[in-house]
Amino acid sequence: MVTALRCVAAALLPLLAMAAGAEVKVALDRNPVQVNESFQLVFSLDDIPERDPDFSPLLKDFMILGNNRSNSISIINGEYRRSVKWTLQLMAKQIGEYRIPAIRFGKERSEAFSISVEPSSLAAVPHDDLVLELVGDRDRAYVQQQVVVTLRLLSATDLSAYQFGDIGLAGVDAVVEPLGDVRQYTTRIADQSYLVLEKQVALFPQQSGRIEIGPVMAEARLPSRSGFDPFRTGGKIRRLRSEALPIDVDPIPAAWDADVWLPATRVELREQWQGDLERLVPGEPVTRTVTLLADGLTSAQLPEIELPAVNGVKQYPDQAILGNERAGDGIRGRREQKVALIPSAAGRYRLPAVSLPWWNLETGRIETATLPAREFVVAPQPAGAAATIATPAAASAQPAAPSATAGGRDPAARFWPYLSLLLACGWAASGLFWWWTWRRRQRAASATATAEPESIARARRFLRQTCERNDAAAARRALLAWGRALLAPRRVDNLGQLERQLGSELGAEIERINQALYAPGSSAWQGDSLWRLCQRLETVERGARARSAKRLEPLNPPA
Numbered sequence: 001m002v003t004a005l006r007c008v009a010a011a012l013l014p015l016l017a018m019a020a021g022a023e024v025k026v027a028l029d030r031n032p033v034q035v036n037e038s039f040q041l042v043f044s045l046d047d048i049p050e051r052d053p054d055f056s057p058l059l060k061d062f063m064i065l066g067n068n069r070s071n072s073i074s075i076i077n078g079e080y081r082r083s084v085k086w087t088l089q090l091m092a093k094q095i096g097e098y099r100i101p102a103i104r105f106g107k108e109r110s111e112a113f114s115i116s117v118e119p120s121s122l123a124a125v126p127h128d129d130l131v132l133e134l135v136g137d138r139d140r141a142y143v144q145q146q147v148v149v150t151l152r153l154l155s156a157t158d159l160s161a162y163q164f165g166d167i168g169l170a171g172v173d174a175v176v177e178p179l180g181d182v183r184q185y186t187t188r189i190a191d192q193s194y195l196v197l198e199k200q201v202a203l204f205p206q207q208s209g210r211i212e213i214g215p216v217m218a219e220a221r222l223p224s225r226s227g228f229d230p231f232r233t234g235g236k237i238r239r240l241r242s243e244a245l246p247i248d249v250d251p252i253p254a255a256w257d258a259d260v261w262l263p264a265t266r267v268e269l270r271e272q273w274q275g276d277l278e279r280l281v282p283g284e285p286v287t288r289t290v291t292l293l294a295d296g297l298t299s300a301q302l303p304e305i306e307l308p309a310v311n312g313v314k315q316y317p318d319q320a321i322l323g324n325e326r327a328g329d330g331i332r333g334r335r336e337q338k339v340a341l342i343p344s345a346a347g348r349y350r351l352p353a354v355s356l357p358w359w360n361l362e363t364g365r366i367e368t369a370t371l372p373a374r375e376f377v378v379a380p381q382p383a384g385a386a387a388t389i390a391t392p393a394a395a396s397a398q399p400a401a402p403s404a405t406a407g408g409r410d411p412a413a414r415f416w417p418y419l420s421l422l423l424a425c426g427w428a429a430s431g432l433f434w435w436w437t438w439r440r441r442q443r444a445a446s447a448t449a450t451a452e453p454e455s456i457a458r459a460r461r462f463l464r465q466t467c468e469r470n471d472a473a474a475a476r477r478a479l480l481a482w483g484r485a486l487l488a489p490r491r492v493d494n495l496g497q498l499e500r501q502l503g504s505e506l507g508a509e510i511e512r513i514n515q516a517l518y519a520p521g522s523s524a525w526q527g528d529s530l531w532r533l534c535q536r537l538e539t540v541e542r543g544a545r546a547r548s549a550k551r552l553e554p555l556n557p558p559a
Contacts, residue, residue, distance in 0.1 A: 024103075024110040029183065030328040032116035035095050037187040037196070038065055043103065043110060044085040050106035053086065057101040065089040065186070091188070092117040120189065129156040131194075132240035134167075134214045140248045145263040145361065146202050146296040146330050147247055148179070151216055153197040153240070154187070158223050164199050165217035172211050172249055175204040177298060179326050202331050204298070208251040214244045253359070255366065260303040262358035266295040267369045269305075269354060280378045283496025283510070285316075285340045285518065290354065290371065292335040296361065299324050299333040307339060308352040314511075316340040316518025340518035344496065346380035456485040463534060467527030472516040475527055479510070482534060486541055502537050509533055 029040040043053065048071075058064060066089035073082050092098065095117050102112045130153070137148040151164055167176065179200040187194050205211050222236045252261050270293070275286035290305050299322035307315060318338040325332040343349060354371040459482040466475040476495070483498040492498050499507040509530045516525035 024105055024108050026100075026110050026113070028100075028113075028115065029185075032118050033092060034118050034120050034187065035092060036120065036189060038089050038091045038185045040185070041088045041090055041100070042085060043088075043105070044083060045105060045108070046081065046083050048082060048084055049108065053103050053105045055086075055088065055103060057103070058088075058090065061094075061098045062090040062092055065091055089185075091186075095119055120187075130154070130220055130238055130240060132216070132218050132242045134216055134242040134245045136213070136245055136247060139246070140250065141205065142250050142263050142359075142361075143208055143252055144204050144206065144261060144297075144301060146204060148328075148330050149201050149203055149213055149245065151199045151201075151218070151242065153218055153220065154189075154194040155197070155220065156192055156194050159195070159220055160223045161221040162197060163219045165219075167201055167213060167216055169203075170212040172205050172207040172209040174206060174211055175298075177202045177204070177324070177326075177331055179328065179330070183328070200328060203247075204301075205247070205249040208249050211247045211249060212244055213247065214242050216242045218242075256359060258357040258366075262294065262297060262301070262303075262356075263361055264294045264296040264358055265361050266293075267356065267358040267367070268293045269356060269369045269371045271371055277376045280343060280376060281494050281496070282343050282345050282378055283494040283499065285342045285514070288339045288341055290337045290339070292333075292337075292356070292369075294333045294358070296330055297333045298331055299335055302333050302335040303356070305335065305337045305354065305356075307337075307354065310341075310349055310351060312344050312347065313349055314342045314344065314514065316342070316514060318518070340514075342514060342518075343378040346378045348375060348377050350375045455488075456482075459485040460534075460538070464531055467531035470525055470527050472513050472525040472527075475525075475530065476510075476513050476517070479513075479530070479534070486538055502541075505533055506537065 023046070025044045027042040027044070029042075033039045055064060055067065066087075068087045070085050070087070071082065072085070092115075097114060097116055099112055099114050103110045133152050133154070135150050135152065137150075141147050149167065151167065153162060153164070164182070169176070179202055183198045183200075185196050185198075187196050203211070203213070218240045220238045220240065222238065270291045272289045272291070273286065274289070277286070280286060290307065292302050292305055294302055302322075304320065307317070309315065316339065318340070321336040321338075323334045323336075325334065351374045353373040356369045357366055358369060359365075360367045459478070463475065463478040463482045466478045480492070480495055480498065483495075483502070484492045487498075487501055490501070492501065495510050499510055513525060513530075515522045
């Protein structure tokens with residue numbers, strides 16, 4: 001029956017996946033855009049839709065300059081996948097805030113979203129076929145605030161090659177971070193179409209004062225008109241020079257009183273847990289990942305995430321992972337911190353809230369990114385099977401003495417001798433039973449002293465191999481398996497319970513393993529001391545069992 005259900009489920013899974021449909025992903029190359037400037041809108045699906053999409057709803061606010069469809073096929077882990085992508089070149093008709101409507105792809109549809117169309121950044125109508133301009137997204141910034149600088153080459157004629165010069169800085173020091181490759185699009189200015197080549201960088205001034213950016217040089221090669229130059233490599237070269245771009249840098253505001261200065265447009269703290277928080281037990285680790293995200297800051301500017309200590313919970317932070325996401329509107333810094341938490345005992349624990357103040361550049365105020373406090377419960381160890389000791393049954397009450405009847409012998413008098421004989425036989429049988437039981441225990445104790453179960457031998461061999469290899473992760477698993485085999489039939493569910501059964505010396509060795517596995521920068525773990533300790537603990541445990549087996553319970557325990 002179960003096999004049949006599995007077969008039905010396996011047959012239905014592809015149908016359910018088809019019924020669920022494919023997600024429509026939407027990508028925009030930049031936002032905001034400038035009026036009369038083309039931009040790229042990409043729709044992609046992991047499956048072929050039943051019908052081609054209808055892009056006519058876009059024509060209300062945008063002109064469609066190009067529409068290209070591409071298909072791709074990939075095989076990943078033996079799974080055959082097809083995907084399709086539509087790349088549209090759009091241009092807004094007017095300045096304003098517009099909404100890209102939802103587009104239907106068969107049964108699926110894309111998500112609608114907003115886009116801003118701004119005035120052109122050109123100060124005036126170009127008077128040349130080639131124009132080089134240098135613009136910034138602001139002319140005043142705080143120390144360490146991001147400034148996006150754009151170097152833009154506009155050409156009303158064909159180009160066979162081009163090259164941008166380096167962006168030079170003068171005045172205060174600044175960190176320069178590139179924002180991807182050169183982008184290419186078209187724009188219209190005064191009924192003239194221009195090809196735009198755009199290079200962007202993010203600047204982070206390090207002191208207050210004034211920073212001078214540029215002038216920047218660029219070269220453009222025009223196509224050759226000669227019939228003897230079929231590859232058009234010998235055309236005229238034009239050198240262009242932009243205007244300089246000054247930026248005033250203000251010091252940190254007086255209202256800021258935190259340790260680390262974080263000027264950003266958005267700061268967010270997130271957390272993720274690896275493991276089941278509803279089934280935590282002492283001694284077993286659970287991983288907490290705390291991620292700090294900041295728009296307008298690099299990962300190098302983000303501070304270390306301070307996680308408060310919690311009584312009864314050991315914390316082992318891993319090395320932080322840093323990364324930057326780059327886009328046309330700047331950099332988004334990311335700092336990810338993994339921490340292994342190991343509760344030492346059962347109970348209810350509370351992780352305090354994590355707070356990080358930052359300066360909101362849009363509101364000009366101090367705000368705080370927060371992870372709320374979290375509580376979790378560590379379940380107590382399951383109670384092991386308690387050993388039960390059999391006690392002899394209570395002796396039967398002695399029969400009342402027979403009473404003689406006057407004037408002759410009682411007929412029941414003949415019953416009592418037989419009953420006494422029966423009771424005597426019963427006591428003799430009981431004595432023989434207890435003697436037989438004692439002999440069995442003696443033989444079992446002798447066998448225990450000379451032989452051992454296969455499971456403990458196998459567990460000991462595995463533990464010795466992992467200790468010889470100095471493999472901390474494998475030794476942690478082998479230690480638990482060895483403890484379960486050694487203490488059977490007592491129940492051992494985790495290393496915390498094993499520590500309580502075998503003592504603090506083993507607890508110190510477990511702590512050394514946890515340090516090696518979860519604490520960054522710790523020295524390599526060596527397993528020789530753990531192996532010697534486990535040999536000694538096993539000898540002690542086997543001796544205690546042998547002594548316990550030799551004890552014989554009294555035949556007639558005192559009342």
